[in-house]
Amino acid sequence: MPDGTKQDSPTDRTRVRRMHERGAYERATIHAILDAGMLCHVGYVIDGEPYVTPTAHWRDGDYVYWHGSSASRMLRAQSAGVAVCVTVSLLDGLVLARSGFHHSMNYRSVMAFGAAELVSETGAKLHALKMFVERLVPGRWAEIREPSAQELKATTILRLRLDEASAKLRVGPPKDDEADYALPVWAGVLPLSLTAGPPLADPRLPPETPVPDALADFALSNI
Amino acid sequence: MPDGTKQDSPTDRTRVRRMHERGAYERATIHAILDAGMLCHVGYVIDGEPYVTPTAHWRDGDYVYWHGSSASRMLRAQSAGVAVCVTVSLLDGLVLARSGFHHSMNYRSVMAFGAAELVSETGAKLHALKMFVERLVPGRWAEIREPSAQELKATTILRLRLDEASAKLRVGPPKDDEADYALPVWAGVLPLSLTAGPPLADPRLPPETPVPDALADFALSNI
Numbered sequence: 394m395p396d397g398t399k400q401d402s403p404t405d406r407t408r409v410r411r412m413h414e415r416g417a418y419e420r421a422t423i424h425a426i427l428d429a430g431m432l433c434h435v436g437y438v439i440d441g442e443p444y445v446t447p448t449a450h451w452r453d454g455d456y457v458y459w460h461g462s463s464a465s466r467m468l469r470a471q472s473a474g475v476a477v478c479v480t481v482s483l484l485d486g487l488v489l490a491r492s493g494f495h496h497s498m499n500y501r502s503v504m505a506f507g508a509a510e511l512v513s514e515t516g517a518k519l520h521a522l523k524m525f526v527e528r529l530v531p532g533r534w535a536e537i538r539e540p541s542a543q544e545l546k547a548t549t550i551l552r553l554r555l556d557e558a559s560a561k562l563r564v565g566p567p568k569d570d571e572a573d574y575a576l577p578v579w580a581g582v583l584p585l586s587l588t589a590g591p592p593l594a595d596p597r598l599p600p601e602t603p604v605p606d607a608l609a610d611f612a613l614s615n616i
Numbered sequence: 617m618p619d620g621t622k623q624d625s626p627t628d629r630t631r632v633r634r635m636h637e638r639g640a641y642e643r644a645t646i647h648a649i650l651d652a653g654m655l656c657h658v659g660y661v662i663d664g665e666p667y668v669t670p671t672a673h674w675r676d677g678d679y680v681y682w683h684g685s686s687a688s689r690m691l692r693a694q695s696a697g698v699a700v701c702v703t704v705s706l707l708d709g710l711v712l713a714r715s716g717f718h719h720s721m722n723y724r725s726v727m728a729f730g731a732a733e734l735v736s737e738t739g740a741k742l743h744a745l746k747m748f749v750e751r752l753v754p755g756r757w758a759e760i761r762e763p764s765a766q767e768l769k770a771t772t773i774l775r776l777r778l779d780e781a782s783a784k785l786r787v788g789p790p791k792d793d794e795a796d797y798a799l800p801v802w803a804g805v806l807p808l809s810l811t812a813g814p815p816l817a818d819p820r821l822p823p824e825t826p827v828p829d830a831l832a833d834f835a836l837s838n839i
Contacts (some may be wrong), residue, residue: 444666530806537719
């Protein structure tokens with residue numbers, strides 16, 4: 394990552410205060426979590442009040458991107474270079490301990506802070522949308538109709554540079570109090586993962602239309 | 617819902633501005649989405665900056681609850697009756713249209729606004745933790761060790777009354793421009809759902825310990 398990144402020396406905001414062992418500042422970890430998710434939660438402030446909006450995201454280099462309608466109140470509020478917090482969370486399992494107190498969840502998450510940037514140049518917008526579609530289904534951009542000038546205009550694309558980001562995660566079995574290990578109760582982890590079902594063809598699709606290979610063997614780690 | 621709810625007559629904040637047809641203010645819809653998820657994103661403001669923290673949530677009546685360590689900076693920031701936005705999002709599928717512009721996601725989400733309340737009375741805290749554990753695995757509370765007084769003290773429980781909440785969702789196939797339906801490209805939905813794998817026993821568990829019935833047939837709609 395270029396100069397100026399603070400990922401390896403966390404700022405006051407990104408330092409994980411609780412459970413230090415769950416913090417991870419390495420860029421590769423942060424990128425991997427962002428890349429494994431498809432849905433981020435963007436936090437922003439309007440008139441002093443917090444808002445959290447879920448939206449699709451994708452990563453390209455040192456930026457995380459999201460987009461929507463140019464008429465969106467949410468995106469207008471985020472476009473003016475205001476502070477945002479982009480959080481991506483992947484739920485990996487339920488941690489079932491021997492005591493109520495130690496019940497928990499396995500997860501991977503990233504929080505990234507900064508000022509949202511508007512992507513306004515036409516070529517950059519087109520490239521960003523290609524990255525979005527390719528993130529959903531690799532190879533799809535070549536199959537579909539590209540955006541028209543009017544569609545590009547109607548699309549607002551925002552991004553956040555990953556200068557101030559941290560990862561937090563929990564893995565592994567429950568950590569029970571020593572005395573509780575003698576209790577006669579099942580304990581362990583129930584793994585969770587987001588999985589894809591069989592593709593559902595659009596009712597208006599001609600029946601002979603082949604399903605893209607990328608969909609046939611779609612695998613998601615989790616979202 | 618008791619007097620004072622605004623769910624059926626949305627406030628300025630909860631009115632879904634974009635895509636009105638995706639808005640849903642009915643209490644049953646809001647409750648169902650909150651109940652289907654296990655991981656919420658809590659937005660709050662510190663020194664004017666937005667923060668979005670993922671955490672486990674559960675619903676009990678007209679409240680959504682979350683909890684954590686009493687030493688948590690995040691929970692301390694939320695405990696003082698400050699404004700929060702609790703968002704729960706369930707990703708249901710990728711919407712693969714014939715144009716890049718109409719690519720989308722199927723999802724269900726709830727945004728709830730208000731001032732977080734601290735649950736401080738011991739009996740109420742115990743009940744709330746029971747609801748949490750029972751949400752994870754029905755029947756589990758009776759099997760495990762209940763929290764000690766010290767553990768209860770070390771646990772901060774927050775809740776938000778669902779007075780100002782709205783749901784937003786997208787279902788169904790892509791909506792393409794009429795001319796694009798003639799394009800020779802597969803279009804439809806790739807359904808996604810969070811699913812549980814086989815339970816992983818804690819390495820320190822005696823091998824003869826039976827797996828709870830509730831885990832054997834665990835089903836999650838999505839998170």
